[in-house]
Amino acid sequence: MLDLETRAQLVATIRRFVDDRLIPAEAEVAEQDAIPSDIIQEMRDLGLFGLSIPEEFGGLGLGMADKAALIFEIGRAAPAFRSIFATNVGIGSQGIVIDGTPEQKAAYLPRIASGELIGSFALTEPDVGSDAGSVRTSAVRDGAFYVLNGTKRFITNAPLAGLFTVMARTDATQKGARGVSAFAVEAGMPGLSTGKPEKKMGQQGAHVCDVIFENCRVPASALIGGVEGMGFKTAMKVLDKGRLHIAAACVGLAERIIDDMMDHAVTRTQFGKSIADFQMLQVMFADSRAEAYAARAMVEDAARRRDAGEDVSVLASCAKMFASEMVGRVADRNVQVHGGAGYIREYRAEQLFRDARLFRIYEGTTQIQQGIIARAMASEARERAGL
Incomplete structure (x- = not known):
């Protein structure tokens, strides 16, 4: 945990950034449905993409109380600004932080923490939302690879993502969550594509779209933690x-x-x-x-x-x-x-x-x-x- 003086300084820095840069840009972001690239770079420079990633991998390694203190401040601006880095510090990286192999952590966490990679969490499907244990996207083992097939829906930051944490069913005989595994899948893999960004009620500048897997072959090393059935x-x-x-x-x-x-x-x-x-x-x-x-x-x-x-x-x-x-x-x-x-x-x-x-x-x-x-x-x- 940060000492009180350091936390106060960091909170004050983020508050100034919100007041001076983010709130004045809200109308532009809403109109253009995009966050200016210079603001995203300033977020990288402030370390916002690595708030909860361990320091050994280039993040700030904040505990939950310290992180909440900063999110209180970031939250004062239109939510799209928070959304651009939220998956990096949350579900787009924490699966690797908690259960990833040493190789997966070394390969991805420094790039996620710096904001070089935008992380995205691919769980929701056209017929699977709140019932997350009913994932239908399949991952079938084929030698040194898994072959992924299925569609993910309403995936935050998918149009910008460089890395997807994908929940897929590796055991078709197991019902519910027990047959679901997690994979770290890099953008650009053959057979992986993204749909057209959705037009939403609000939160313009935060983009969501479908993520589609069509015989997408990913190396077996992409299985987070190296163990099947642990994704959920x-x-x-x-x-x-x-x-x-x-x-x-x-x-x-x-x-x-x-x-x-x-x-x-x-x-x-x-x-x-x-x-x-x-x-x-x-x-x-x-x-x-x-x-x-x-x-x-x-x-x-x-x-x-x-x-x-x-x-x-x-x-x-x-x-x-x-x-x-x-x-x-x-x-x-x-x-x-x-x-x-x-x-x-x-x-x-x-x-x-x-x-x-x-x-x-x-x-x-x-x-x-x-x-x-x-x-x-x-x-x-x-x-x-x-x-």
Whole structure:
């Protein structure tokens, strides 16, 4: 963990970067559906692509609490900026960090940490979303190779990716997650192609598309960890970090939106006074502030517990569920406080409203998180009852 002074300096640096470079570029990114290359290079220079990658491989090696402190700041800008490096510090690299072979770590982690390689996590399929254990993409062993066939859908950063972490079924006789393995597949392999980037509701500048495998032959050394049937377990090991990352991003965006809301409220006058003085709007302000504070406290608590070695899978689900729902409510209130201006693109309220909507879906929908939490509660209750 970073000492408090170093963390404070790093947080201040990222805050300045967000205020001076990212927020002013939001309108351009939304209009062009692309992040300027010079901003991406500045992100590389700041080390954002390697936040959670061990220092021995060129990353910053941050713990969860330190990483959350930075994501709170990055999250204040439009989510596309975070998305460009999020897979590198999350599910696009952590499978290799946790379960990769020494050769895989040496080959990929330094390039991921520097941002030379954009990582992408290929799990979701046309008929496989929340039911991740039903992966249909196949990986059939053929001598020193595996042959991959199947289609992955809505894969973040796929158009830019240099490396895909691919979940594929290596044992067709095993149902569910037990037959699923993870592969590190480099872009440009014969038989690997990407589809047309999707046009999305929000988060312009963050690109998703299909990833298609047609008799794609990858070396057996691409099997992460060198063991079949471990892919789903590898993915599960990094989910709590990913969900806390998303929760922290939701907190950052909510705090930004609250600032925008209040800046508008104190300068907008109606009936001879600032609308910030209207009691019915003050309810929205207070609810937003309290809920954002609660979400921040949840993330910080769960992150500290994870760094201390505790199992925080349920706490991570709680934080992700609450924070993603919270930022949606805050974004909606912001549109309402802006009134007609909230529906006009120039004021950014409508863009951030659309951007916020995705947080309730990826890294496990709200309903998936509720199921995880409820099952854990029932299990604890049965244990107390001796059942």
